[in-house]
Amino acid sequence: MPEGHTIHRLAREHQRQLRGQRVRVTSPQGRFAAGAALLDGATFTGADAYGKHLYHRYRTDGGEVLRLHVHLGLAGKFFGGSGAAPAPTGAVRVRIETGERWLDLRGPMACELHTPADQKALYGRLGPDPLRPGADDSAAYQRIRRSVVPVGQLLMQQEVVAGVGNIYRAELLFRHAVSPYRPGRELAADTWAAMWPDLVALMRRGVRTGRIDTVRPEHEPRAMGRPPRVDAHGGEVYVYRRAGQPCHVCGTPVATAPMAARNLFWCPTCQP
Incomplete structure (x- = not known):
């Protein structure tokens, strides 16, 4: 989707x-x-x-x-x-x-x-849309903080954050070292305060380029001496659809499991 x-x-x-x-x-x-x-x-x-x-x-x-x-x-x-x-x-x-x-x-x-x-x-x-001017991320955080549901599931709920899908969900959690299984009520305010502007920047980049790129400069193919990612979705990512491949940061094989009928991807080491 x-x-x-x-x-x-x-x-x-x-x-x-x-x-x-x-x-x-x-x-x-x-x-x-x-x-x-x-x-x-x-x-x-x-x-x-x-x-x-x-x-x-x-x-x-x-x-x-x-x-x-x-x-x-x-x-x-x-x-x-x-x-x-x-x-x-x-x-x-x-x-x-x-x-x-x-x-x-x-x-x-x-x-x-x-x-x-x-x-x-x-x-x-709907929840706040990171791509709309004036979006109130505090409304999203209040929904998250009131829930015992895993944050990986909450981020996919459009009434929490509008527009986030499986790729941005997986990549945002990785970039902020958050386990997708962490209960929403255990997500710290300062963590969310860092996650929201990062999500805004990533999605704005996606609007400009028409693809989802989430890796930081030091983890891009040229910097790491690795071949570019080949995938129908395009873009350089950390964990999405990389199950079994080594994490770009620590080398641990990327894990996958179903969560609310969607495939979840995460690094067990970087996102304990």
Whole structure:
């Protein structure tokens, strides 16, 4: 599932490509036909992201603002290009065309029109998003400190921190020598005070580059004389999907185990 940096990156791309454009909107698959009919002919006015949720805003000729809410889930993906759109292939939930560009959405977990009240309610259920200005990390820490649930599980709960997925969870805990099994109530305030700005910086870097890189300069391939990581997710990481490989810091084999139906990765030595 795409993590928050990917959704913020999509919002920026869509804003740049579509803002101010009158759009033709269809649902080749048919599952969003009624919503597409309402959006068809409207003007794209902007995009916004909160955690793993993406919003498009459209203004109709009558002045009404319509909000398209998208959650990609595990299988959702946007495809697009310039010029005339090709014939739809696969289950295209939504197609957006400007005449100069086209954008297809396939396989999302959610694709629906939201009212302002719907959007407000959704945001109210989510924890702070590290990529949004003014995000209040104290709200996240209070949830963590009140819980006996392992911090590795809490960081994956979107009502605690919005936008964090399996990669950022694993890497943030490693970078701060925190065991994923530590109960939330045992996470010290000064540890969280160091973790939050680090998470913000890592995710902002992800927005800029389109990949997740978490290793410090001294542990990069050139500095260590090791080959670059080869993985479909890209990026240089410490523990994520490195089970059995030596830790870049201490050499201990990276461990893995399931936690709340997701694969957890950590170094038993660096994160006792």
